[in-house]
Amino acid sequence: MIPRFEAPLVRALLRDQHPDLAxxxxxxxxxxxxxxxxxxGDDLAVRLPRTSRGPGLLLAExxxxxxxxxxxxxxxxxxxxxxxxxxxxxxxxxVARWVTGTPADLAPLxxxxxxxxxxxxxxxxxxAPEGAPRSDSRGVPLARAxxxxHVLDEVVDDASRARLDAVWRAALAAPAWDGAPRWLHGDLHPANVVGDEHGDLVGLLDFGDLCAGDPATDLSAAWLLLPDGAAEPFLDAYGATDGATSARARGWAVLRAVGLLQIGRAGxxxxxGGKPTWEPAGRAALRRVLAV
Incomplete structure (x- = not known):
């Protein structure tokens, strides 16, 4: 069971170490x-790690x-x-800055x-500089993933599965990133960004998985975060994206969309630990990334 921290404990922590905020x-x-x-208050948030890996991620943040x-x-x-x-x-x-906006799993961008x-x-x-965090699961060659x-068998029909397999094979076959490791957010999915009433992006959340590596991991956001038809304009605006990087990014989008579906179904x-709003977000992302 993932622990929850109740308000009296949060108050006590603040009173003990940051009494001016308590x-x-x-x-x-x-x-x-x-x-x-x-x-x-209006401008701050208290973040308390509740999983086994949470303290390490918070220290990196x-x-x-x-x-x-x-x-x-x-x-x-x-x-x-x-x-x-x-x-x-x-x-x-x-205690961190509060970022105002609506999470994109609730109001899509x-x-x-x-x-x-x-x-x-x-x-x-x-x-990224020497000493920047590295990850075993983000910014690395997709062959490690x-x-x-079992999730695919439950959420993907036969026609979509054939397309998914083709996208995945192309991503695995694409040349690996051979540039300097770049700073990555590492976890760009709809619940980790916020938008405004116009559907524009106004903030990035949860940098616990920040790391250095292949930017294709973050570029999967073209299909995970953006609506139909927006991936190509996004990649054009980003620039300097060759075919290999795009192929790897699409592979990362498949992997991340399936993860959203898995967590959404659990919810x-x-x-x-399940998040019900992640299932429709995952289905939409998978449909976009598999579109011909």
Whole structure:
């Protein structure tokens, strides 16, 4: 069971380490995977790691998100206070900037977001410094990843499966990234970005999987985040995307869309850790990436 942190504990943590923030309004946020999130006042959020990998991801955010925030033209949840492990909570935690907007799994982005996302990723995808985090599952060759066959059997029909297999084979066959490792967000799916009432992108969330590597991982957002017909304008606006990078990005989109479906189905079935809104987002992303 993934733990939850109740309001009295959050208040006690703030009063113990950041008493000037302890009396601000506090309300739970529906969302988060590795972190349980509470909104603090109008401008802040408290992030408390609740999975086994959560503390390490949060420490990486505390170290590197202030650096990435300086690169990006969009708001991000940059840490403003650090919480230390204590008798109240035996793990680090963070007070971060609140990023205003509606998560894209609740209100999908529009075509207008293609240019905004392209500009943001052009700014982010610069060579990462020595010591930047590396991941075993993001920014790496797709050959290291496995499509969950049992999920495919449940969510993909025969016609779509043939197309999926072709896209996956093309991604695996594409030449590997041979440039310098670039900064990556690492987890660009609909619940990790927010939009405005016009469908434009206005913020990037949850940098727990930030790492250095192949930008194709992030470029999968062309199909994961954007509506029908927006992938090509996005890739054109991003620029410097050769056929191999596009093929790898499409493969990453297949892998990530299937992951969204898996987590979404778990939510629909009421299983712990599931997110019901991720299933329609995953289906839409898979349909887009498999379109001829």
């Amino acid at each position: 009396d601000l309004p506090l309300r739970e946020v529906d969302g988060g995977w590795d972190n349980h999130v509470w909104r603090l 505390q170290t590197w998100v202030p650096v990435l925030a300086g690169l990006l033209p969009l708001p991000v949840p940059a840490p403003v206070r650090v919480g230390r492990p204590s008798e109240l909570l035996d793990r680090p935690w963070t 529009g075509v207008v977001a293609a240019g905004t996302l392209a500009r943001a990723l052009r700014c982010l995808h610069v060579p 496995l499509l969950p066959e 629909r079935l009421g299983l712990a």
